[in-house]
Amino acid sequence: MTKHIFVTGGVVSSLGKGLTSASIGTILERRGLKVRMQKLDPYINVDPGTMSPFQHGEVYVLDDGSETDLDLGHYERFTNSPLTKDSNYTTGRIYQTVINNERDGKYLGGTVQVVPHITDEIKSSVLRLAGPDVDLVITELGGTVGDIESLPFLEAIRQIPLDIGRQNCLFIHLTLVPYLKAARELKTKPTQHSVQQLRQIGIQPDILIIRCERELGRENAEKIALFCNLEKRAVVEEVDKEFSIYEVPLGFVQTGLDQLVVEKLGLQAGPCDMKDWEEVIRRVKNPKHDISIAVVGKYIEHRDAYKSIYEALDHAGLAYSSRINVKRIEAEELEQGDPNTLLAGVDGILVPGGFGKRGIEGKIRAVQHARTNNIPYFGICLGMQVAVIEYARNVIGLTGANSTEFAADTLHPVICILEEQREITEKGGTMRRGAHPCLLEADSKAAEAYGTDQISERHRHRYEFNDAYRQQFLAAGMSLAGTSPDKKLVEMIELPGHPWFVAAQFHPEFKSKPNKAHPLFASFIGAALARLKGRSTLTAGHGI
Ligand code: GLN
Numbered sequence: 342m343t344k345h346i347f348v349t350g351g352v353v354s355s356l357g358k359g360l361t362s363a364s365i366g367t368i369l370e371r372r373g374l375k376v377r378m379q380k381l382d383p384y385i386n387v388d389p390g391t392m393s394p395f396q397h398g399e400v401y402v403l404d405d406g407s408e409t410d411l412d413l414g415h416y417e418r419f420t421n422s423p424l425t426k427d428s429n430y431t432t433g434r435i436y437q438t439v440i441n442n443e444r445d446g447k448y449l450g451g452t453v454q455v456v457p458h459i460t461d462e463i464k465s466s467v468l469r470l471a472g473p474d475v476d477l478v479i480t481e482l483g484g485t486v487g488d489i490e491s492l493p494f495l496e497a498i499r500q501i502p503l504d505i506g507r508q509n510c511l512f513i514h515l516t517l518v519p520y521l522k523a524a525r526e527l528k529t530k531p532t533q534h535s536v537q538q539l540r541q542i543g544i545q546p547d548i549l550i551i552r553c554e555r556e557l558g559r560e561n562a563e564k565i566a567l568f569c570n571l572e573k574r575a576v577v578e579e580v581d582k583e584f585s586i587y588e589v590p591l592g593f594v595q596t597g598l599d600q601l602v603v604e605k606l607g608l609q610a611g612p613c614d615m616k617d618w619e620e621v622i623r624r625v626k627n628p629k630h631d632i633s634i635a636v637v638g639k640y641i642e643h644r645d646a647y648k649s650i651y652e653a654l655d656h657a658g659l660a661y662s663s664r665i666n667v668k669r670i671e672a673e674e675l676e677q678g679d680p681n682t683l684l685a686g687v688d689g690i691l692v693p694g695g696f697g698k699r700g701i702e703g704k705i706r707a708v709q710h711a712r713t714n715n716i717p718y719f720g721i722c723l724g725m726q727v728a729v730i731e732y733a734r735n736v737i738g739l740t741g742a743n744s745t746e747f748a749a750d751t752l753h754p755v756i757c758i759l760e761e762q763r764e765i766t767e768k769g770g771t772m773r774r775g776a777h778p779c780l781l782e783a784d785s786k787a788a789e790a791y792g793t794d795q796i797s798e799r800h801r802h803r804y805e806f807n808d809a810y811r812q813q814f815l816a817a818g819m820s821l822a823g824t825s826p827d828k829k830l831v832e833m834i835e836l837p838g839h840p841w842f843v844a845a846q847f848h849p850e851f852k853s854k855p856n857k858a859h860p861l862f863a864s865f866i867g868a869a870l871a872r873l874k875g876r877s878t879l880t881a882g883h884g885i
Pocket of ligand 1: 721723724746801804
């Protein structure tokens, strides 16, 4: 029988509920349990695919092409839970299903209501993840208790124990205990109120995880337990971590959270093995080198807009026991500013994915700077497209070459929408998304990094390398290092004469883990470190 954990949040948003849920997943998986992760988002958008990175951070893409909340990135980095379109539901998607059912006459003329129709749909979205090979489903509820839009979700998870048995469900509530400087005290009242609000709805949390700047102390924990109707040991603290988010699961193991959950749910679990995570943290705390990487983008001031890129860079750094110092560069500034100044002292340059014209010329200048100064360059999605445009203009001599995304009437559309893509767009699908296979040239840097010539990576884009220019690029020395199995689509490019110039039409950052750096990121950081050390090659294992 699959058991269910529900993680809710109280007091304030941005408490790191995704990280906390993912970390709970880590420690239970490390006890040999098969875990599935899920996020319910109370906003009305059907999925985050259309939301601005400025508002909502990055859109996290799954193998099946689903565009999901960035918390699912934490789930994949922290656990091995397979994620699909069933791993992320929003209010919009739930209502869309119910409304479609209503239009199809499935409710036989009945009045369609929030309770039971919406709540039933939420319940089935949660219970869908249960199965014979699943010990535990961890469902994180976005938003904060007390939000109007969270209510149907809270009502649905209140009902689930009635359907499957209270002993099979565990409610974990994450709250904040703020420290008031003036009073020199930690304050527990907001937590008490937040739990009161949950209990009004009919949910008595089983475990409270308390976020706090400094140690909670036994006295406060006991007070919270008493006022919130909990056992003392069920008040678990999560003090801010000094070095890395990857410390959170280790902190939980120290507080005994894994054992508490196992006991409360009556699970059969093995001992907890966190050795590789301990090694990750050991490396985080003792970096041997500092590597400077410029990330040139247009959502630079928003920390979460390139979340998976930054994480993947950190993971690759750890593969070399190094700390990555990201220099975030606003692409528009490179349009006027001098690249020699703005990019001075960096060991590698990365241009990530993106949409729209703003900053494009700055990104192209960043590529040119990397290419002509032999600085390792890693282009991802749009970062590959600008590398193609730069080469067309400055090496092949195709003046004004561009992507039709930025100049519909360019004389040299080296990046454009291919016929097969046009069909997808016209059918209402918007992009080429999800996992696609790719074949690598045997002697490419990519094949060397992956250790294989057949890979599968995730895509999310409309535009492609224009096949009509293939011969010109080859003749000018660019290697089309990766293609679709039918050879029609160019998925990777490399410059053989350059120390490390590799770009991909896909998004490798979605498949990197702290204990298993992505091969391309690891290879890029290896090249950056080699440059830093003034040597030509360096290799390291990707795994820890
Ligand atoms: N805007 C480009 C396209 O649609 C690149 C997309 C991306 O970088 N994810 O093809």
